[in-house]
Amino acid sequence: MRADLGDLQAFLAVARAGGFREGARAAGTSASGLSEAVRRLETRLGVRLLHRTTRSVRPTEAGARLMERLGPAIGEVEAALDVVNGFRDRPAGTLRLNVPVSAARLVLPRIVPPFLAAYPEIRLEVIAEDSFVDVLAAGCDAGIRYDERLEADMIAVPIGPRVQRFATAAAPAYLRRHGRPQHPRDLLGHACLGGRFASGAMIVWEFERGGEVVRINAAGPLLVSAGAATDLAVAAAVAGTGIVALFEDWLRPHLDSGALEPVLEAWWPSFPGPFLYFPGRRLVPAPLRAFVDFIKAAAGPTTSRQG
The missing domain is CATH 3.40.190.290 (D-Maltodextrin-Binding Protein; domain 2)
Incomplete structure (x- = not known):
């Protein structure tokens, strides 16, 4: 059964955000466009994916199962397509980071402005929260955490004060x-x-x-x-x-x-200070690769490590 990739991404955006309006803001599109895409996907699959009420939108059991498998899969597709970025003069695309509030306040302000100035074709999206999440399942490319909260099988790069x-x-x-x-x-x-x-x-x-x-x-x-x-x-x-x-x-x-x-x-x-971490078993998107190189250059000689 075939489904349009854009419709799948629309469903994922709404399910993650908990609403069409919120999903539209995160995806940079319209709520009506997302609604139509999800309706089209449900019709094609023949099953309801979202419970819709006047106050909230949440996945059905089928939607939750799809969301669980779809997040990492979409990430892999985006990473594979990102290989084309290697043929560009400058990296482009969206880089999504999941970080604790302390990092958003104390670490990133010194890094983000010069990074975006150096890479004007990269769009940076920062989700700041203190709950521990699976960065891939959350649709993020990388996260910032302290050593004791790093996930296994991750590459960790020092970022910010050591x-x-x-x-x-x-x-x-x-x-x-x-x-x-x-x-x-x-x-x-x-x-x-x-x-x-x-x-x-x-x-x-x-x-x-x-x-x-x-x-x-x-x-x-x-x-x-x-x-x-x-x-x-x-x-x-x-x-x-x-x-x-x-x-x-x-x-x-x-x-x-x-x-x-x-x-x-x-x-x-x-x-010890925090680390930028990301999966070591998948292609590294060009925007993330540029960000890693940028923080390594800013920090001077440092070593990455496998989590």
């Missing part, structure tokens, strides 16, 4: 009212502005000094979702509501301005 620190800070007014913690366990008596991962797990604050590691289940008046609402926790800390724990680079502007002061700085743990 060493980062996790910092704790509070407003001067808060420290005047409540005192300055001298040991991580003192935080148990303070107003901590905590976070929760997309999985629902609470973020544990970890400290290290001289080989001693202390983990604190931070509790206080405010709990935010990691990434998406982190700036709210920072704003609350600046306003004197409590103590915030976050990437040092995220807090650095407020530390430099004096709006926040370091807390327990001698205990701030350091950890």
Whole structure:
């Protein structure tokens, strides 16, 4: 049974986005065009692929099965067609990256503008989320993650700062009212502005000094979702509501301005920086290949590794 590749891509765009309007925005087309393409595909296959309501669009069981197999397959087709890019003077096409919010904020701003200036025919699409996803199934070419969350059988290329620190800070007014913690366990008596991962797990604050590691289940008046609402926790800390724990680079502007002061700085743990990762068992699309070469050149001599 034959189906038009464009109709399959339309179905995938709608299913991933959870709606025709959202899918149209992601695909750069019209909602009516996607609707017609999906209707045409369902007619050709003789089965309903999407449940449509006034509030949402979600795959049927058949649609979910198709989506599961179609994502990687479409990716392979696009990669195969991308071989033609090797015969162009300059790489062209779309590069889709799935990255944590911290990378979108702290790593990519220094890389993206000069990269797009160097490759004007490449369109970069960045999906920022902190849930761990299969980049191929999500329709992305590559992702950015930290070492402990890299998938197996992936090529990993260092990107961004190679060493980062996790910092704790509070407003001067808060420290005047409540005192300055001298040991991580003192935080148990303070107003901590905590976070929760997309999985629902609470973020544990970890400290290290001289080989001693202390983990604190931070509790206080405010709990935010990691990434998406982190700036709210920072704003609350600046306003004197409590103590915030976050990437040092995220807090650095407020530390430099004096709006926040370091807390327990001698205990701030350091950890390796993030990696750009992508499958090593498929053709590398020309836009991704250009991006990898660009970050390697910017970083100087570095080594890639197999995950």
